Amino acid sequence: MSQITTHAEYLDPILAHYKLNQHNLLQMLREAQEHFGYIHPEAIDYLEQQLQLPRSMVEGVASFYSLLYLQPHGEYRVLFSDNITDRMLGNMDLMESMCGQLWVEAGKVSEDGLVSINTTSCTGMCDQGPAVLINNIAINHLTQDRINSLCELIRERVPLSGWPLEFFAIEDNIHKKDILLDSNFKFGSALAEVLQRSSEEILQEIKTSKLRGRGGAGFSTGSKWEFCRTAPGAQHYVVCNADEGEPGTFKDRVLLNSYADMVFEGMTICAHVIGAKKGFIYLRGEYRYLLDHLHAILQRRRQQSLLGNNILGYTDFNFDIEIHLGAGAYICGEESALIESLEGKRGTPRNRPPFPVTSGYLNQPTVVNNVETFAAASLIGLHGGAWYANIGTETSSGTKILSVSGDCAHPGLYEYPFGVTVAQVLADCGAKNTQAVQISGPSGICIAANEFERRIAFDDLPTAGAFMVFDQSRDMFEVARNFVHFFKHESCGFCTPCRVGTSLLSNMMNKLANGHGSPYDFAEIEKLNELLLSTSHCGLGHSACNPVLDTIAKFRPAYDKRLTHKEYIPAFDLDYALSQARQMTGRDDTGAHLERIHVSK
Amino acid sequence: MNMSTKPKLRIATATLAGCFGCHMSFLDIDERLFDLMELVEFDRSPLTDIKTCGPCDIGLIEGGLCNAENVHVLREFRANCKILVAVGACAINGGLPAQRNHLSLSMILEEVYHAQHGLVDGFIPNDPELPLPLDQVHPIHEVVKVDYFIPGCPPSGDAIWKVLTDLIAGREPELGHGLVHYD
Amino acid sequence: MSQNSNTPHNKNQTTFTLDGKTIPFSEGQTIIQAAMAAGEYIPHLCFNPEFKPHGSCKICTVTANGRQTASCTQQPQVDMMVESDTKQINDERRALLQMLFVEGNHFCPSCEKSGDCQLQATAYELDMMSPHFDHFSPNRPLDASHGEYLLDFNRCILCSLCARASSDVDGKNVFSLAGRGIKTHLIVNSKSGKLADTDFTGDDKAAHVCPVGVIIKKRVGFAVPIGKRSFDEHPISATPHPIVKGAI
Known part of the structure; x- marks a missing residue:
């Protein structure tokens, strides 16, 4: 990175852009890192002083x-997406190859400070994996050839701006369109x-449409907007949840790449209904590459009087x-954690009630809806609630x-009217010999072949x-294990059961x-499951x-075959636990080893 | 053999990575030892100096696992004792010896046998007679299934007596306030 | 469709039942606050009656009208049926305590706070005989930089009471939580990361709220011998306010 003597040089414009508003702390930190590669202690000194925030x-x-990152993490920070779908496409071998070529251990920074390589949670590119983020920019369709090229570019210290453009190509992969994806929506x-x-009439249209939230929980959008609209508050806010972090969801x-106008327009309709002057899109960091594109569309909409003051000539x-x-x-992605993060804080879910509709962003009434919900609201605005409800x-x-x-x-996007069977989707996407489908990601449900006539609804x-x-x-056990690791990595750490329980479960x-x-461990897993379910703070736990x-x-047999011992045996390898002592003493006699299981003498 | 109608229960005891404090506390049941001797006989134990454990009803383990020999003894107890009881803080969470767990064993051996001030020509003992240390100290429940626990450093004589008499009488052991202590 | 439909009809007679006992409550009180005011004990760690409920440790979990919830943050409704002292809930609380014990390094025999520690006393109360799970044995160096106090992070249960006291009462922000998930940890407000380089003093409220043995006043640790401390004398359920005598 460039030799900056004072961090103020790059921080001042950032601080000015965000008007020294501490609610923008996360944005400022992110941009500071884009300039310097990591957040330097002296950069924190400066932020502390300028923002009057405790260090x-x-x-x-x-x-x-x-x-x-609070420590140097390499000029090139490589993160392999580690969803189960990336694993199935061989991401681990590719990562190993990259580590070998660049002389770096996974999870560490190379000695010359050039590169770090690690895994990260699903980056939302499952239809075109295996995927990586390099300095937070997505690169997909990894092959051994592409890995070799990346290694060379990194070794040669070529800046990302000089890399072949095709590396950054991201496809939409839309395979089936219905009312939304096929709407030919004209902005405005x-x-x-x-x-x-x-606004009453529009709220009524939304209620008539029976639109429900597309984030998974399915709360009535009309009711949410109405609660927020009637909640007292100095300001009302519209928030679009684009923190699409659920593994397998993209x-x-x-929608934001090719249908952003529908999303922005849906947000604007919501603002009209609830009386909001300000909206936010909370875009997941992994979709950083979309930022300039979205800013350009917002700017165009301002010029077209679709955003800003007196929208389309309507005063006020x-x-x-x-x-x-x-x-x-x-x-x-949890709405109250999202709001905390919007306020520049740690993303810890709030205690509820109160709910965001009465006390959301800055404790003001706030609607938080999914990207797809807002896009659907645009359609309803255009064609009416009755049309949609049908x-x-x-x-x-x-x-x-x-x-x-x-x-x-054919992995990619498929739009269906609700009620489509799993079997139909499987047929359309060209799935063969299907054993299981994970619906709605790790937090959703895993269904087996005898359930494929069930419907998406x-x-x-x-x-x-x-x-x-x-x-x-x-191996469905490995699928579950990958998901358990995901939850452990993503637990916020606020509540005991989830913080410790996800680690115990993962272990x-x-x-x-x-x-x-052994069967003992199996009983323990079932007990932990119940504890997490009944005592965790939020949906993640x-x-x-x-x-x-x-x-x-x-898929019980996948577990049964792993209960290889009848009696309890330790989680750690006893013989391995002696290896340091063997190495230090140079011993390798029989007394310097331990059997894994007890052998009677 | 004793002529009482009910056969005596056999008890074995051992100290692993512990300080014998729990055994000392066991002796603190004082004159109740006479009552106990009416009901039980001892197999392997520092009290009998018997070196191997035969089939027993109750095994009492003091101390955690810091080396390979500890593991062998613990496994011998688990294989031979119908009921295995962890006695004291070290058996239950590793106790004082486990406070080395955040340090690497290599570093510790290096420090103790090579680097420490005043050592001349230090070397790490490597006699095959000596048990090798494990990289971390473990409480016994991390290696075998344990049936009951008597916490304390050491548990009081009263606590040990209560659990033993409960077990001998076939009751589920219960300590309650005043007898449950971790310190 | 109003969200405020639980406003009581008669403010003088709003009650709920806790394990069959009638507990009066007033507007804004949470279950544990009302229970405490009525002299009833619900096990808890991150809750301290002097502070706004936090809801993170989940030890105070109860069943309210059939649904499990943290009693420190849940407001009662009129005639709500709350169950606390049941086998199932106590089993779950014990498992949560065991999680806290294996997550950190809790060596009671060598801890100055032993006998005055709420984690330990709550574990006694719930008959916790062992930590049950495998230990994580984290490496958490202690901070003895400050002249009067030391910080032993090995014992931290991340209740954030010190952080809340420092920001809400002392106006200082000496303590904060950092990291995420199982890597969540307590930090202090200085570039060196050392307590000595903060504006912390022994007069701070934050110096006196730690329910465990993280924030320790130096040179007084064993002034009261083990065996004669708060929870040696009375179980925590019979100790009206969890203010610990060894702390000052």
């Missing part, structure tokens, strides 16, 4: 987000319709949208965009969109994987056990 708070925030069209009518990436309708980037924290099923109106990945011929299989396919060759799954399992519970229930 411990700045460090507390920075250390919460996995894409921010929905807003022009909507603004001719009162529809918001495509003032609304604008700001983009906040996350920095690697799945928990920020599509889909009784309980689930409209369409759902599925992010299909894993063992199928809120009253059967609710989903945020992920649809990961596993064929008969896959126990490793114990089984290492061949140290509650759902951290889902992958294990589902796979135990449906």
